[in-house]
Amino acid sequence: xxGPRILGRNGIELRPPTLEDQPLQLQWLAQPESxxxxxxxxxxxxxxxxxxRYERFAKSEDSVNWAIAFEGETVGFTGIFDIDWVRRDGxxxxxxxxxxLYGRGIASEAVRLRTDFAWRALxxxxxxxxxxxxxxxxxxxxxxxxYRRIGLFERYGYRSGQWMDDWMGEIFPEQVFTRDRS
Amino acid sequence: xxGGIVRGKLARLRTPxxxxxxxxxxxxxxxxxxxxxxxxxxxxxxxxxxxxxxxAAKAERTVLWTIEADGRGVGFVQVEMGHEPPPGAxxxxxxxxxxxxxxxxxxxxALALHRYFFDYLDMHHMGVALPxxxxxxxxxxxxxxxxxxxxxHDVYYRDGAYVDQLEMRFDRETWDERWAxxxxxxxxxxxxxx
Numbered sequence: 478x479x480g481p482r483i484l485g486r487n488g489i490e491l492r493p494p495t496l497e498d499q500p501l502q503l504q505w506l507a508q509p510e511s512x513x514x515x516x517x518x519x520x521x522x523x524x525x526x527x528x529x530r531y532e533r534f535a536k537s538e539d540s541v542n543w544a545i546a547f548e549g550e551t552v553g554f555t556g557i558f559d560i561d562w563v564r565r566d567g568x569x570x571x572x573x574x575x576x577x578l579y580g581r582g583i584a585s586e587a588v589r590l591r592t593d594f595a596w597r598a599l600x601x602x603x604x605x606x607x608x609x610x611x612x613x614x615x616x617x618x619x620x621x622x623x624y625r626r627i628g629l630f631e632r633y634g635y636r637s638g639q640w641m642d643d644w645m646g647e648i649f650p651e652q653v654f655t656r657d658r659s
Numbered sequence: 660x661x662g663g664i665v666r667g668k669l670a671r672l673r674t675p676x677x678x679x680x681x682x683x684x685x686x687x688x689x690x691x692x693x694x695x696x697x698x699x700x701x702x703x704x705x706x707x708x709x710x711x712x713x714x715a716a717k718a719e720r721t722v723l724w725t726i727e728a729d730g731r732g733v734g735f736v737q738v739e740m741g742h743e744p745p746p747g748a749x750x751x752x753x754x755x756x757x758x759x760x761x762x763x764x765x766x767x768x769a770l771a772l773h774r775y776f777f778d779y780l781d782m783h784h785m786g787v788a789l790p791x792x793x794x795x796x797x798x799x800x801x802x803x804x805x806x807x808x809x810x811x812h813d814v815y816y817r818d819g820a821y822v823d824q825l826e827m828r829f830d831r832e833t834w835d836e837r838w839a840x841x842x843x844x845x846x847x848x849x850x851x852x853x
Contacts, residue, residue: 503674506663507662507663507664507673507674508663508664509663509664509665509666509843509844512663513844516779516780517722517779517780518662518663518664518665518775518779519660519661519662519663519722520660520661521660521661521716521717522660522661522674522716523661523713523716523717525713526716526717611847634781635781636778636779636781636843636844637778637779637842637843637844637845637846638778638839638842638846639846639847
């Protein structure tokens with residue numbers, strides 16, 4: 478399904494992605510600057526396939542998908558995927574395609590809004606994710622929202638002469654609400 | 660599949676577009692290109708090329724790029740991923756517009772392509788088959804680090820005679836020895852993991 482519009486701080490919002498947003502993702506996935514942690518920088522990048530993918534996301538019953546907008550412009554995507562509605566657990570993901578906007582706090586605000594929605598609207602019990610340890614921006618955004626490290630998958634990939642590790646994290650509503658009260 | 664941006668110094672690989680197809684068709688009809696080795700396909704109507712491009716985008720084991728220099732398409736390359744581990748890939752076609760030959764673009768695009776495969780995708784080996792009389796391609800291949808491991812006889816026929824084909828491979832160890840400074844990305848700063 479597509480997520481609802483959620484207004485955040487500093488001109489950042491989550492909003493339902495549109496068909497017109499899809500070519501942006503194709504452009505971003507072709508850029509070296511935004512694919513250091515997103516191999517293989519190739520794919521079935523046709524408009525036809527982008528449309529099919531969009532329709533699949535929109536029809537999906539086990540995921541919630543958003544576009545991330547900054548000052549009215551789509552700059553990335555996020556969502557909660559593979560939701561198990563019995564265990565009430567899902568896996569989150571986020572991609573900021575506009576690498577010229579890295580470091581502006583957009584991911585942090587998007588994760589905050591997404592996580593808040595997971596508790597207050599979806600009533601999930603837990604959300605987990607995997608992030609490249611070296612992807613400090615994305616990892617910090619999730620840590621700021623309250624994600625805690627639960628493991629490290631060492632040496633999952635080797636790129637440009639260096640190993641990369643996968644950071645595994647999880648978050649529960651109690652953590653966030655307790656922290657908000659304190 | 661279609662490939663994303665891979666930057667060289669003079670040329671770059673980028674995602675192919677339908678606007679490139681009339682150029683591709685012209686190259687496929689050029690006898691100088693046809694002597695060079697394997698072709699994507701025979702010349703055809705633009706609508707046929709559009710179908711071919713869609714098929715290439717859907718193909719799960721191949722990646723197709725347009726080679727671009729000075730803002731225009733000057734060639735294309737398609738690489739097939741190996742089926743068995745350790746991971747390797749095989750260059751199916753590497754075509755450069757004859758109008759830009761002898762400007763170093765072929766070398767520059769080939770080095771960038773192999774940096775993508777060895778440094779970004781962490782490939783174990785690359786392979787290519789070249790006509791034995793394609794001196795320019797052989798020069799580039801050998802400078803990169805390809806070595807001949809097989810020799811096919813009478814593989815191509817043209818101008819009333821057969822031409823042999825050299826089967827070549829380029830191993831990871833050779834890449835590391837010769838091109839260790841070629842990187843897709845700058846190293847992570849110290850302390851990035853904290």
